Amino acid sequence: MLNCNNTIVAPTTSDGLPERDGPRPKTFSGPLHLGSPPSDTYSLLDTEIYRIFREYLQHEDGLANNRLSWMLTIHGFLYASYAFTIQTKIQIAQRISSDLLTLSGADSAGHAGSYPVSFLIASIWQVDSVIFLICLVGFFISLVALVSIRAAGKANETILKVFEKQFGVQSAFGAPETVLVANKLILPTIAGGGDRQNIPRGFLSAAWIPVFLMTGWVFSLLFDAWLIWYGRM
Secondary structure (H helix, E strand, O other): OEOOOOOEOOOEOOOOOEOOOOOOOOOOOOOOOOOOOOOOOOOOEOHHHHHHHHHHHHHHHHHHHHHHHHHHHHHHHHHHHHHHHHHHHHHHHHHHHHHHOOOOOEOOOOEEOOEEHHHHHHHHHHHHHHHHHHHHHHHHHHHHHHHHHHHHHHHHHHHHHHHHHHOOOEEEOOEEEEEEEOOOOEEEOOOHHHOOOHHHHHOHHHHHHHHHHHHHHHHHHHHHHHHHHHHOO
């Protein structure tokens, strides 16, 4: 192409770049799967901001772990107390069976050795009361732990929603949700390793262990109540 000074200039395109012979290379416009993303695909995320959100999430995970740990610690004490109480009840029942229910074991005053009949019967009721108390305490501790652990899970979901609303997420390297940090690194989102479905899976044990313990305490309570009813028939 000649200009007004009769010099040859290369033809240019609409964006001011020299026109090449042959077809121009295609630009990327689809979803990202491999390689570095183009600058307009991601919202650039500062590394420190990513770290702040990540630490906030780890804080909530630590709270859930601590709540589950103290619940299991208390339950270890409760189960030991429950077993000891059951053993005491069995020993008293054996004492009554061997001493009070035989003609040679009880005297005219209703004593079996140094223990009156009324004392041993009252001891049985006292042991049953302790069993009921242990079951109720275990049930409500499990309930409180369940509510507090689920609160930590809800907090994690809220943190992740705030993070994703502020910074765009894209699919890359097989991960459904990734972000681009300031040093041009593609990282998974702050929870679930880049897959939101992993979040509820990670909370399965923490969420269901209290439910199983609550069910066990209810069964123990009902079974002891049935034993008392059956023994009075």
